[in-house]
Amino acid sequence: MKLYGSAYSGNCLKPKWVLDRLGVAYEWIETDSFDGSTRKPEFLALNPAGQVPVIVLEDGRLLAQSNAMMLHFAEGSNLIPTDAYDRAKMFEWLFWEQYSHEPQIAVRIARKHFLGKRDDELDPSLLVKGNAALARMELQLKQTPFLVGGAFTLADVALVAYTRKAHLGGFELKDYPAVRRWVARVEELLGIESALPANG
Ligand SMILES: N[C@@H](CCC(=O)N[C@@H](CS)C(=O)NCC(=O)O)C(=O)O
Structure with a gap:
């Protein structure tokens, strides 16, 4: 999996921390959200909203929005209450x-x-x-x-x-x-x- 994010962004660190805690392997691709990188056509193809974080899953599917990403990764773990x-x-x-x-x-x-x-x-x-x-x-x-x-x-x-x-x-x-x-x-x-x- 490839996780595009900026190390300065809390939104990007959220899914990173969840993956780290669950021991899931991924590649971090540092992407600056201030220098125009998120406005380039190749980035907009990953997330038309032009924002990090965004992840390319192992099967090529894409997912953006930090909280949606955390929910996807943490499914079935004790980070999500069963009650x-x-x-x-x-x-x-x-x-x-x-x-x-x-x-x-x-x-x-x-x-x-x-x-x-x-x-x-x-x-x-x-x-x-x-x-x-x-x-x-x-x-x-x-x-x-x-x-x-x-x-x-x-x-x-x-x-x-x-x-x-x-x-x-x-x-x-x-x-x-x-x-x-x-x-x-x-x-x-x-x-x-x-x-x-x-x-x-
Ligand atoms: N609601 C989104 C917010 C994402 C967001 O605001 N990302 C910022 C960096 S923290 C960004 O990429 N900003 C560039 C822009 O909006 O042009 C999330 O939780 O993932």
């Missing part, structure tokens, strides 16, 4: 991540950290809505060790991707202690280096 309600709660977090978390937190990280925009050049609602998303997670993680109760699921993989780097977007994780502890817990389970700032 129907818990599975639906996992989906609740996955859909929420794409609508209420990633568009604020990942976008602010991209504009501030990667594109070097000053705070006064950024849409002020990104900070407000991003903090609201972190507060929503804090509320849950004060009560349970993972987003879907006691089990580590794809909801945690999806949401840790940008939460662990939220400080690069100007968010203060020290204001969300339960989220901060959860990030460390999930990073350890994924076997990845801590991205949390020492004091932030």
